[in-house]
Amino acid sequence: MKCTIHANKQFVRGTVDPRLFGSFVEQLGRAVYGGVYEVDHPASDEEGFRTDVMDLVRQLDVPVVRFPGGNYVSNFNWEDSIGPKENRPTRLDLAWKALDPNQFGLQEFMHWAKKVGTEPMMVFNLGTRGLAEAKELVEYCNHPGGSYLSDLRKSHGSEDPFDIKLWGLGNEMDGPWQVGHKTAEEYGRLASEVGKAIKLFDPSLELVACGSSNSNMPTFPKWEETVLDHTYEVVDYLSLHMYFRNDEKDIATFLACSASMDAFIETVVHVCDYVKAKKRSKKTMYLCFDEWNVWFHSHDKDKQQTPWIVGPSLLEDVYTFEDALVVGCLLNSLLRHCDRVKIACIAQLVNTIAPIMTETGGDAWKQTIYWPLNYASKYGRGEILECRVEVASYENKQYGTIPYADTLMVHHPETGEIDLFVVNRHQSESLALNLDLTGFGPDYHVFEQVVLQHADLYAVNDKDNPDEVKPSVVAFTDKNTSALQVAPLSWNLLRFHR
Template sequence: MRHVTIKADTAFTKGRIDDRIYGSFVEHMGRVVYTGIYEPSHKTADENGFRGDVLQKVRQMGVTAVRYPGGNFVSNYDWRDGIGPVEKRPRKRDLAWKSIETNEVGLDEFMKWADAAEVAPIYAVNLGTKGIEEALAVLEYCNMETGTYYSDLRAANGHEKPYGIRTWCLGNEMDGDWQIGHKTAEEYGRIAYETGKAMKILDPSIELVACGSSMSTNPTFGDWEQTVLEHCYPCLDYISLHQYYGGQEKGTSEFLAQSLDMERYIETVLNICDYVRVKKKMSHKINICFDEWGVWSMSDVQVQKSVEDAPWQTAPAISEQIYTMEDALLFASMLMNFIKRADRVKIACQSLLTNISSCIMTEKDGGVWVQPVYYPFALMAKYAHGVTLDTRYTGDTYACSTFETVPCVDHVLVYDGQKHEVTVFFVNRMEESAEATVSLQGMEPEAVLKSIALFHEDKKATNQKEHDCVTPVELENVSCSGNEISVELVPLSFQMVQIRLK
């Protein structure tokens, strides 16, 4: 059995957790929208055509914010195609996913769905094929009181009151040459700044997100952030990061160690932000909006169609990953990274909500089920609120090709002063049990409120055929003595322990 010790003290905190780190992402890609969140003919559909069974799972998952409408899709999208009478909307060829977009769902429909799902909308503007004028138009449509052209158009479409969308993304993955309208850092920095400047003149209450790197391995990573920030810093509130990890074939220990790359990625970008802040003599800090993240698990996919296999179809079933128990462990560690850096990571969007790299899977005209990755998200979204405690880890580690020192047990501690509770989240990266001792300095545990774990004897187990194959269970594996709690962690497991303090 492995042994680790974790020390924490409420006097030493990292930051207060912003609930928006429990966000997700809806893009017009594959079956994310059509037969994902929207299917008017479905037996559970509401008056707006949204699947009630999916809405229920979204609420239970604890999603707080959703980014829309893309993603690569947004870089060749005209938002005006998706408003007004549905029967008059144009059918268009979406170049990002080589699909036919019917525009049956657009901005107004998404806002109805966001209201039903009880999530805050995050809207991305097109800086690929569009620019300042279009961004101002959609901002006026969404956020301005009636009396001018686009705000009156919103009212004419049945929405008298402004939507008041707070957070706006200035394009998507503009560093990637796969993007329609891809730009150099200089080109993007200039258009993003001029667009953001104009948007904040129109509505000073909004917050803006500029495109950072689309992956930590992109050759322009680092240089891209510095150049973009030197142009945009005055009008920005956040810089975005995107990251997906695969590589299951390299072995479990190597696969799970990738969350350390994510930690380094976040730290590097924050250092660049702070360097540019000092260089430009700015007073405000720019934080991180990690608005696309997830595990890319194509090796485990049953439906392996890509856009090239099914070009120019409407809502084709493409890239529908099936997640394993093993995938859920890396997924959990990735989400835990945002909690660890709660001081600077304020928004995060798990990608995507339904059917593609998703927590929630749907069957057309059929049922809905959730993947193993759903559960770590739901548990953290429900229980990880308050401040993140700074901790010190001692104990067993292992080495892999990319990192010399990988903790055998990943962890994060959250303190809720109002409820007088501490909640600990663990990922046991090892294929053997681990005993974790948590020393709570200045605190004394009174009772174990919850001890919930996610594990399976087969690390490749999925929920595809047996939808309840990988689900959380309550365990009695926690003991308290003085100011210490001891937890015996199951091999390759995610666990949450909630403690009431005296």
């Protein structure tokens, strides 16, 4: 099957904000206890952080990590998570019916984030708490000293302020499942007042307001309009959340699901721009897609969990090769919308619907979905080009007309290199690539192709076979690009230079 891609370096969709490759750590399941934090593990450092997990996180080069939730945050008292560990209370986490001993709290997260080289996105509890607690948290974290709460931080061993720049104004407040669920009017008013107070402390802080929990919510997209009516001039980003599933084992439909991510983003952009026009504003609202992933494998197992224990095994999806293909398509979708989506967080980072898995007391390994995220993080940071793609398509009853090739091209002006991400959705035919690189000159040629493929769509990586699904790398010495092939049902990265 022929696939022709036309690209011109003058036609740039947008420049990628590195924070688009962010992730998420919530006090949920074994994401923290048994994941990033395990005091008795032989690979843990002096603070109880698993060094094997930190190594895998560093390899992903995750620029921002959202914490501490998620549904968990709407019942979280930040004061419980600071100071001497022996004095911290154990609380009931109502969101996930677990015990939270508060041994990995605010200070530990900040230390861990520094060690892995990421920036924090801290989320306020706007469920059971509000304005007073939010402004006090900012004072504790960011004020240099001389006030009660900043001096309290110093007494806890953190002389310098944490200097957290990115803050989330609650989590999924449109959801009836949320502790402290609010109507759009209630949440919009609260978010506006909290945002104004935070900006009085430091107008350079970036704020994220809650958008809809998914595009199927009955309040979508009216929720966005109402919330932005209150917050448009106060916040910097509006959040989006979406998860994807394949209960029917329908590969053609599953590989097309990124079309729903495209539609969700584009609808929210239209609402943002409508509110901008209505308010006669000069400000552009950007998007923070701070929860996204495949999530459905663990649902039946989660129903059988014992409540009110520390670190239950929840949401531990074991990802297949098929899931990795879908994650590759979802990354392409986010990158294609980099002109408006500036921040994104795959949910989550370790154990709970995550690219990294661990065994408590044992090994850590890379899930199948680790690989497209890893390569996108390394080679997706540049200018996203507007491409015209000529390829056959198929008709899908859920998503309509879907091209067999899902493509994304990145130009790196500083080096002149071009990176092309391609997912071949066809189940039996290869793609023969034909590239028209108008404006780049005649000397560009491929020098490397990274391929992720497997004969079994349901192949997984586990502790016994951690490398069952992993990429292969093909180096090219011939400058002829006319014979480039992309195998059926495969994820690919093709790299070009002069």
